[in-house]
Each structure stands twice: as structure tokens, then as C-alpha cells.
Amino acid sequence: MIHARGLTKTFGDVEAVRGIDLDVSAGEIVGLLGPNGAGKTTTMRMLTTLLRPTSGTAAVAGCDLLADPADVRRHIGYVAQGGMIGPFSPVGEELELQARLYGMRRTEAGERVTRLLAELDLSGVERRIAASLSGGQKRRLDIAMGLLHRPDLLFLDEPTTGLDPQSRADLWERVRRRREQDGLTVFLTTHYLEEADALCDRVLIVDHGRIVASGTPRELKSAYGAATLDDVFLSVTGREPREGAAA
Amino acid sequence: MTTLTGPTTAHTLAALIGYHLRGTLKNRFAIVFGAVQPFLYLVLFGPLFDRSGVGSWAVLVPGLLVQLGLMSAGMVGFTIVFDQRFGVLERLRVTPASRVALLLGRVFKDGLVLLVQAVVIIAAGFFLGLRAPLPGVLLGLLLMVVLSVGMASLSYAAALTIKQELFAPVMSTVAIPLMLLSGALLPMSLAPAWLDVVSRLTPFRYAVEALRALFAGAYASPDVLWGVLVTSAFVVIAVAMGTRIFQRENS
Ligand SMILES: Nc1ncnc2c1ncn2[C@@H]1O[C@H](COP(=O)(O)OP(=O)(O)OP(=O)(O)O)[C@@H](O)[C@H]1O
Numbered sequence: 001m002i003h004a005r006g007l008t009k010t011f012g013d014v015e016a017v018r019g020i021d022l023d024v025s026a027g028e029i030v031g032l033l034g035p036n037g038a039g040k041t042t043t044m045r046m047l048t049t050l051l052r053p054t055s056g057t058a059a060v061a062g063c064d065l066l067a068d069p070a071d072v073r074r075h076i077g078y079v080a081q082g083g084m085i086g087p088f089s090p091v092g093e094e095l096e097l098q099a100r101l102y103g104m105r106r107t108e109a110g111e112r113v114t115r116l117l118a119e120l121d122l123s124g125v126e127r128r129i130a131a132s133l134s135g136g137q138k139r140r141l142d143i144a145m146g147l148l149h150r151p152d153l154l155f156l157d158e159p160t161t162g163l164d165p166q167s168r169a170d171l172w173e174r175v176r177r178r179r180e181q182d183g184l185t186v187f188l189t190t191h192y193l194e195e196a197d198a199l200c201d202r203v204l205i206v207d208h209g210r211i212v213a214s215g216t217p218r219e220l221k222s223a224y225g226a227a228t229l230d231d232v233f234l235s236v237t238g239r240e241p242r243e244g245a246a247a
Numbered sequence: 248m249t250t251l252t253g254p255t256t257a258h259t260l261a262a263l264i265g266y267h268l269r270g271t272l273k274n275r276f277a278i279v280f281g282a283v284q285p286f287l288y289l290v291l292f293g294p295l296f297d298r299s300g301v302g303s304w305a306v307l308v309p310g311l312l313v314q315l316g317l318m319s320a321g322m323v324g325f326t327i328v329f330d331q332r333f334g335v336l337e338r339l340r341v342t343p344a345s346r347v348a349l350l351l352g353r354v355f356k357d358g359l360v361l362l363v364q365a366v367v368i369i370a371a372g373f374f375l376g377l378r379a380p381l382p383g384v385l386l387g388l389l390l391m392v393v394l395s396v397g398m399a400s401l402s403y404a405a406a407l408t409i410k411q412e413l414f415a416p417v418m419s420t421v422a423i424p425l426m427l428l429s430g431a432l433l434p435m436s437l438a439p440a441w442l443d444v445v446s447r448l449t450p451f452r453y454a455v456e457a458l459r460a461l462f463a464g465a466y467a468s469p470d471v472l473w474g475v476l477v478t479s480a481f482v483v484i485a486v487a488m489g490t491r492i493f494q495r496e497n498s
């Protein structure tokens with residue numbers, strides 16, 4: 001589903017990503033972990049066609065990232081770290097636009113929006129503006145945006161930051177169910193490593209723009225003789241994983 | 248990338264125009280406010296102009312319409328800064344919508360809003376004594392909307408390119424001389440030779456003169472031809488530049 005080789009991104013004199021190779025198969029849930037500024041968001045923005053890599057190549061959802069960004073976009077969903085909903089328009093309008101941009105007719109879009117909001121426990125918010133929602137409701141709405149068009153591959157950049165434990169558990173439950181039912185592939189970042197441990201088939205740890213460790217959570221723990229992914233993270237990056245969680 | 252004629256692009260454009268239009272309509276104050284300046288010129292300056300011997304209402308009103316197109320459309324870029332800050336722009340940019348549709352959805356909405364404002368100005372003009380043939384007025388409106396679409400594209404391009412705090416000063420520093428040089432307020436036939444030459448180097452002069460010719464019923468005049476040519480070239484270049492910025496954000 002994702003095959004990237006030698007991805008790099010330089011902003012001025014900041015080398016945000018310094019050569020990342022990664023492969024994600026269809027139906028996998030893969031977590032990208034790393035301290036603040038490691039290059040996680042930059043990597044995601046490259047893979048979602050938002051940023052042109054300084055060098056390197058990638059195929060995403062079977063389409064070439066550079067030659068065919070429009071086809072990549074048709075297959076992916078993206079939930080950005082900073083949210084993606086304007087504060088002052090009714091939530092229903094934002095969702096309907098999103099659905100229609102993926103080719104749904106107006107009635108189909110309306111039905112889909114209603115169903116998805118119900119699924120995410122957000123029924124009845126359609127006419128409210130995002131500014132009037134709680135942080136957690138807003139985040140669930142961002143996630144609804146990413147799932148609206150039933151993508152094959154979903155990118156989630158810190159999806160659970162700001163959610164209470166119950167909403168986080170619900171979200172993971174939903175992600176797992178999508179994977180089982182529709183074969184959804186998920187590429188996500190998080191600073192909650194116990195989540196990554198429980199949810200991800202595989203994790204990649206990045207630091208200073210490079211992958212410094214990768215494998216299944218179990219492999220990593222045994223390779224580093226650690227009890228938890230937190231300990232693996234600490235020995236690989238020299239930093240506590242939770243430093244970033246507040247951000 | 249999809250072409251402009253494909254059904255998906257039409258569907259995408261319709262969705263985007265509707266979305267942006269609803270957003271704008273929520274702020275009716277801004278729509279009214281956008282037309283206030285030319286309206287004041289019309290009411291407080293128009294009667295003087297009409298008696299000055301320079302020209303009648305049919306000379307002034309076309310100028311005010313171009314002024315409206317230039318100044319109002321020049322400032323629309325403001326709105327995209329918010330969309331950028333709240334992640335709406337990125338969200339739209341990961342959808343399959345073509346980049347040109349992302350721009351056109353915005354500028355067509357702006358064109359529609361300006362059309363409504365222009366109709367109000369013209370109606371007020373008629374009330375004050377403007378007399379012009381209907382076909383000329385309609386063609387003039389069309390030309391003015393095309394001009395505004397181009398100006399709006401440049402405004403979005405500028406807003407995505409220059410620093411946010413510089414946007415307003417830069418746009419007014421550019422738009423005001425262009426407006427003065429277009430002869431929108433007083434015809435350039437009054438200008439000294441050097442000013443006339445400088446004015447001919449700016450695109451909006453041709454739009455102003457074409458609008459005046461249309462309002463005078465001189466549909467087949469060279470002024471109209473030049474206005475249409477220059478304005479068409481302007482809009483094509485401006486939309487191409489705007490689209491490139493939407494794409495380049497991509498790099
Ligand atoms: N648009 C940009 N312009 C300049 N520098 C940038 C830009 N985006 C990211 N950077 C820099 O690139 C580096 C990597 O940033 P990135 O956002 O990818 O980190 P991250 O791993 O997502 O961090 P966090 O956990 O805080 O979200 C940082 O040093 C950041 O300052």
C-alpha cells in the first residue's frame with residue numbers, strides 16, 4: 001500500500017526527513033513513533049501529496065506519488081495533526097462538501113454524513129459550528145472527515161491527542177473494525193506508546209529524520225530487552241515518549 | 248489532471264462554489280461593506296462629476312464598477328489565510344479536486360458577489376440619472392465580472408505567497424495606483440501625455456474604456472475590442488498564476 005525509498009525533505013537548512021524507506025502492506029496498521037520534531041508529520045505530508053519530497057520516490061495506494069498525485073488522493077484519507085475544520089461554518093456543510101469532492105451526489109452525501117456522525121457518537125452536531133464543539137468532539141469530527149469517502153488507506157497524525165480514554169478506546173475499536181471489515185490500511189503517528197503497542201501490527205521509530213528502529217512491538221521489546229515500547233523508545237532515542245503527548 | 252469540461256470537475260466546482268457562497272452569505276455585513284466605497288463615490292462625488300462637464304453618469308458609473316472590481320476582489324485573499332490556518336486548505340488539497348477547481352470555486356464565488364454589488368451600484372446610478380442601453384449594461388457587467396475573477400485569483404496567489412501582515416498594505420499599495428491609472432475616476436483623456444502613457448501600460452485602463460463604450464452603446468468600437476482582449480488575457484494569466492500557487496504549495 002505504501003512503498004517509499006529514500007524520502008528526504010529539507011526546509012531551508014532544516015533537514016526534517018533524511019532518507020526514509022518504508023513499506024506498508026494492505027490491511028496493516030503501522031505506527032510511526034518519534035520525539036517532537038523527528039519528522040513524522042513531514043513524512044505524512046509527503047505521502048499524502050501535500051509536500052513535494054526534496055528527493056526520493058514513493059508509491060502510495062498503487063500510484064506514483066510524484067507522477068500521479070491525483071490518483072493517490074482518490075484512495076487516501078488524511079487526518080492532520082492540527083485539525084482541518086474551519087471554526088465558523090456548520091459542521092454538516094463542511095462534511096457535505098468533503099463528501100461531494102469525492103464525487104458523492106448531494107443526497108448520498110447527506111445520508112453518509114448522518115450515518116458516520118451517528119457512528120462517531122456525534123449525532124445532531126450538523127448545524128453547530130466547530131468553534132462550539134469540545135476539543136474531543138472536534139477531533140472525532142476530523143476523523144469523520146478522513147473516513148467519509150471510505151478510503152483504502154488512512155493517514156492519522158496524532159488522532160488521539162486530546163481525546164479522553166473512552167473516546168480513544170472507541171476510536172481504536174473503530175479503526176480495527178474498519179480493517180477487519182473493509183481491509184482498511186492505517187498509517188498513524190502517536191505519542192501514546194501503549195496504544196501503539198496494542199493497536200499496531202508494526203511500528204517505526206524515527207529520530208532526527210531517520211528510522212532508527214522498526215518491527216512488531218513484540219520484536220522490538222525483545223530486541224531491546226524491554227518490558228514496554230516506552231522503554232524501547234527511551235533506549236533508542238534517549239528521550240521519554242510522553243514529552244510530546246502534551247503538544 | 249481532469250480537464251475543465253469533465254463532469255466531475257463541474258460537480259466539484261458546483262460543490263465548492265456553493266460551499267464558499269454559503270460561507271460568504273453568513274457575513275452579509277461584508278457584502279454590503281464591500282460596495283460602500285463605490286456607493287459613496289456615486290452619491291457624494293457623482294453629482295459633482297455630472298456637472299463638471301467632464302462626462303455624465305454613463306462615464307462615471309463604469310469607472311466605479313472597475314474600481315469595485317479592483318479594490319474588492321483585490322482583498323478577497325484575506326479569507327484564504329484563515330482557511331490555511333485552520334487546516335481547511337490542506338483538507339481540500341488532499342481531496343481529488345483539481346487544483347484549478349480549488350481556485351475557481353473561490354473566484355467564481357467572488358465574481359458572483361461582485362456581480363450583485365455591481366447591480367446595486369448600477370441601480371442606484373439609474374436612480375441618480377444614469378442612462379445606458381440594457382445590452383451595454385449587461386455586457387459591461389460581464390466584462391467587469393471577468394476582470395474581478397482575474398483580480399481575485401491574483402489576490403489569493405498573493406495571500407498564499409507573501410507574509411500575512413504584509414498582505415493588506417501590499418495589496419492596497421498595488422491596487423490604488425492601478426485604479427487611479429485606469430482612469431476610473433476621471434477619464435484619461437484629461438491626462439498629460441506622460442500619465443496617459445503610463446496608464447496605457449496598465450491593464451485596467453482598457454477595461455474602463457470598454458465599459459464606457461458599452462454603456463454608450465458603441466458595441467463595435469475599438470475600445471470594446473481592446474478591453475475584451477486585454478481583460479481576457481489578464482484573466483487567463485491571473486488564473487494560471489493562481490493555479491500554480493495552489494500547486495506549488497504542493498512542492
Ligand atoms: N513548513 C515547515 N517549514 C520549516 N520547517 C519545518 C516545516 N515543517 C516542519 N519543519 C521542521 O521540520 C522538523 C520536523 O517537523 P515535523 O512536524 O515533521 O515533526 P513531528 O515529528 O511531526 O513532531 P511532533 O511530534 O511535534 O508533531 C522540525 O524541526 C520542524 O521545525
Ligand SMILES: [Mg+2]
Pocket residue numbers: 040041042081157
Ligand atoms: Mg507532527
